[in-house]
Amino acid sequence: MDLKLLIKRILITAAILWGVYIIRDPYRTGLPFGTTDLSSIQEKLDKLPEEDRTLVVEYVTRTNGDVLPAALADPDDPITARTVREAIALQKNFRVKQEQAEVKAQERAAIRNKALAPLRAVLSVALEKREIVPREELTVDPKFLQEVRSRVPKRAIDSTPILMTSYRLTNTSENVIETIKLVVDIKKRPAKPKRLIESFDLGLDHCYIDGFPQNTPLAPQASVSVRCGNIHKQASSADKAYVEMPEEELVLETTPKLIRFADGNTLEFKD
Numbered sequence: 001m002d003l004k005l006l007i008k009r010i011l012i013t014a015a016i017l018w019g020v021y022i023i024r025d026p027y028r029t030g031l032p033f034g035t036t037d038l039s040s041i042q043e044k045l046d047k048l049p050e051e052d053r054t055l056v057v058e059y060v061t062r063t064n065g066d067v068l069p070a071a072l073a074d075p076d077d078p079i080t081a082r083t084v085r086e087a088i089a090l091q092k093n094f095r096v097k098q099e100q101a102e103v104k105a106q107e108r109a110a111i112r113n114k115a116l117a118p119l120r121a122v123l124s125v126a127l128e129k130r131e132i133v134p135r136e137e138l139t140v141d142p143k144f145l146q147e148v149r150s151r152v153p154k155r156a157i158d159s160t161p162i163l164m165t166s167y168r169l170t171n172t173s174e175n176v177i178e179t180i181k182l183v184v185d186i187k188k189r190p191a192k193p194k195r196l197i198e199s200f201d202l203g204l205d206h207c208y209i210d211g212f213p214q215n216t217p218l219a220p221q222a223s224v225s226v227r228c229g230n231i232h233k234q235a236s237s238a239d240k241a242y243v244e245m246p247e248e249e250l251v252l253e254t255t256p257k258l259i260r261f262a263d264g265n266t267l268e269f270k271d
Helices: 003-024 039-045 050-063 084-122 142-151 237-244
Strands: 123-134 161-171 177-188 205-210 223-228 250-261 266-268
Touching: 039 084, 050 084, 084 123, 084 250, 084 266, 123 177, 123 237, 123 250, 161 177, 161 205, 161 237, 205 223
Parallel strands: none
Antiparallel strands: 123 161, 161 223, 177 205, 177 250, 250 266
């Protein structure tokens, strides 16, 4: 056989075998564009180890199936994968960076909680009541509400529904607390623990408390109820759903900013 013809046949066979390898190699499979639906390549994904399949699904879900040109991609988190192999590599890198960020977030949270501990130790905050009330209940002193209602024509009463949350504040120290500045946030308890870097959300309710009612100091071991609501925001369907949630589904986060005692001593926290 002619040597040139033999070499030609060898090269053609090699090219065919290489093509078959490429077609059969699941890692070279192209990702569907602009969608998180992987059903079109599921047969190829089933040939991968479970961990690699998980990485591909995580990547496509996280990026929503988008692909950016390398020149336009964020170098810290490039969304450039076009094949299964590239998606796996990028998602592995993303996981590493997420874990590093989580460690730093935990360190910051520990420092913050340590700074807040002295303030939280002398002031206890408990969720007391959640309800949707007419706006006038927040704009009129409760002591005079019935009197006002009896004198004002019914049509003039402001019945706009407003979310109102009441908190029970307790002085757990041995000293009289003269005044406070306090932030309270209520969030929905997640079904499973979230990483700190994933836990930033607007929450269900937010309250800033500046001082006690009637500016009355709070004696040691005494409690006071504080109402909180935004009179400029009409209650939404989300607010109504929050009111109906079981209390065990809620997480209350307190951030005391300032606690001033009657003897002049002060505890203060600054973010």
